[in-house]
Amino acid sequence: MAKVLLIADHDGENLNPTTPKAVACAADFSPEALDVAVFVSGDNGVADQAAKLDGVSRVLRIDNPANEHCLAAMLAPQIVKMAADYTHVLVAGSTFGKDLMARVAALLGVLQVSDIMKVESDYVFQRPIYAGNAITTVEAPSDQVLCGTVRAASYQAAGEGNSASVEDISVDAELPDHTRFVSVETHKSDRPDLQTAPRVVSGGRGVGSGENFDIIYKLADKINAGVGASRAAVDAGYVPNDMQVGQTGKIIAPELYIAVGISGAIQHWAGIKDAGTIVAINKDEEAPIFEVADLGLVADLFDAVPELEQKLG
Amino acid sequence: MKLMVSVKRVVDYNVRIQVKPDGSGVVTDGVKMSMNPFDEIAMEEALRIKEAGNAEEIIAVTIGEQKAQEQLRTALAMGADRAIHVEVDEDIQPLTAARVLKALADKEQPGMVLLGKQAIDDDQGQTGQMLAALWDRPQATFASKVDLDGQKAKVTREVDAGLETIEVDLPAVVTTDLRLNEPRYVKLPDIMKAKKKPIDTTSLADLGVEAAPGLKVTNTAPPPERQGGKKVESVDELVSELKNRGLI
Structure with a gap:
């Protein structure tokens, strides 16, 4: 036992x-x-x-x-x-x-x-x-x-x-003095935590810029979702690294995952495998993400995402 | 001070791995092998520390089969001064790797040991911490910034909550995360020069290291397949699908 x-x-x-x-x-x-x-x-x-x-x-x-x-x-x-x-x-x-x-x-x-x-x-x-x-x-x-x-x-x-x-209880152990805490810089956000949110909206390279990520945030806020990003979006400097979803970022399992402008490289897929329902919005109908998404919409994200935001809620 | 960098030979990160049909493992024959990308970052960081005048010598270490010398040659081409190959024929456990690195640390007395936060093959992420424990020295894992200050180092770590900074006394173990740096490309003249640099070969027995009892892998399987679902034609259809499924 x-x-x-x-x-x-x-x-x-x-x-x-x-x-x-x-x-x-x-x-x-x-x-x-x-x-x-x-x-x-x-x-x-x-x-x-x-x-x-x-x-x-x-x-x-x-x-x-x-x-x-x-x-x-x-x-x-x-x-x-x-x-x-x-x-x-x-x-x-x-x-x-x-x-x-x-x-x-x-x-x-x-x-x-x-x-x-x-x-x-x-x-x-x-x-x-x-x-x-x-x-x-x-x-x-x-x-x-x-x-x-x-x-x-x-x-x-x-x-x-x-x-x-x-x-x-007290534990009698000899503790070292070679390691000292200096500071922690937490990323304060009013949005649900990416790692545990039941809903997550992520943007990829297709979003095109940091400013354009606004439409991702707006959609996320409408459905009370956490916000993530692909490694490509992080590497392009659109968003900070702690938003990265994938093999080298966070591995998440929300009930609903909406991938916007994300092609769906293996590296990203590794982070979302366990999601309940995966929605993909991408204008490239050949994007690998559609092979695994439960619901796929081939559309220009700059049209579809604001429309989706408006029609939800 | 000396820096020791541990590098591991792994299946290249661009390879889509195949599970053997009999469940005995992952196909590695005829597959492109490379230095573990996180170890490459560790190697780059060591070079930057040396170039900033804070270290005199970089020793690259690998534990693995004969062919793992290819990865040591890469490390030497990047700029390591010499290399140590601990030759083993079989996969070893992180605890055994940590014992090997501890034996080498005792011998070489480095001021810092750098290695990747994990290897991208078995994803165990243990060796650095285990080395620090056996060596009775500090560990600074998932490093995204390393600042040396005499006999101390300030290391910023990528943790779930954000960025944590700790100060450690040297010698210490640093495991590297993705954001720490971008490793340099190796140029042809460096590859030629690397051929002349020394690689010492040793073994667990030479180092007096006993292999730790291992995890027995009894089966390897592909992950459950996920089938793509349907395409919707419009945002309206997407909204009604989401509503039907009770997701919105």
Whole structure:
């Protein structure tokens, strides 16, 4: 029977939306215990949010000034101490989780399974390689702690009907002083978060300029969607890189994805494979995106997008 | 100081990969191979650090089959001073790669080890962090900016929330993200010059490294096919389709 320790990803106030998805993955082990570790500096309500997630047995709050910025170098030695009581240590495959878990695994001297997309048994998983262009089934040794990151796009968030206990614990680990937080520059936006929005509108090179992206934003705002972009649009300098959807950007799984002026290179496709319904608007009827879109409209985007915006809502 | 850059031989990023029908893996025979693009960025960053006068020597390292020397030659042509080939016949785990790099770091004492944030073949994204852990040194992953300041480095990292800057003491491990730089093109005279630069060959046994127990890949399959759907003729038809499907 699995005993799972899941490390919460949060920004000091809110759980990252990938964490409830990782909880759903952890619940697939049918674990006898599923504990969520919340590393914080000062109580900020994050532990209570984690306690609501279905499937969670206990929330362990580790309150320490050293945990303020959740640096991997600080957290990893603490997790190593905690890991002795568990068979599995998991985290969502966010940038936080990816940075952290491999450090933990190496300190424990064990391997890591990255991007778990399906749990077949406690030690058998599916994970993507080549940006999702192939899916492997992997078997990990069962005689050591299993460290893993969860591919959040493969899971629905756990429900919030639970009220698990929150316990404060202290972990006695030697922490390094070689890594120091300096600053974080967050991209403030009133729009839904690209990574988790149920609807996303993306623009590609066909949009033609940064100014022209206005029509993408307007359509997105009309349907309360997040906004993304293809790598070509990012490389052309129309929009910042954090909007990039694709193999080298964000991998997303919205219910509705509207691709505007995007040809549909493999690189982009890798980021939207798991979307519910894909709509493509492109004036080139040969564009590869139409081979995979559920609904395709061959049209000039500068006519079609404003018209669509007007007729929706 | 010395810089060490780890590069991996992978299927070129432009290749549309094919899964073998028997599920035993991905076709690599007769397929164009290249340096992992993220490692190319790491190599470029090392060159810029050296060109700015902050490093004296760049050592390129690869762990792989005999042919992986092609990627070392590319690194040497870009401007690495010498190269180390750790020859292995089989794919190795990130933990084993990290042990190898740790053994080399102990030997070479670099001020910084740079490598890609992930390799685009197995997408595991672990080696840099594992090396930092085994070496008991800082890690600055997903770097989009590296500023050296004596025995410290300020590194800006591409994280989900935006850009995070951390300061690390050297030596440190830096894993590189896409925005860090644009790697230079290698010119023909550089390729000729690279042929004269030394490549040392070594092995896990020479380095005293034990291979870590691995993940057993039992099957490799293509992803579920997604069929293209219908074309609509007008925005009106698109709107009614979206409404019918309950999406709007």
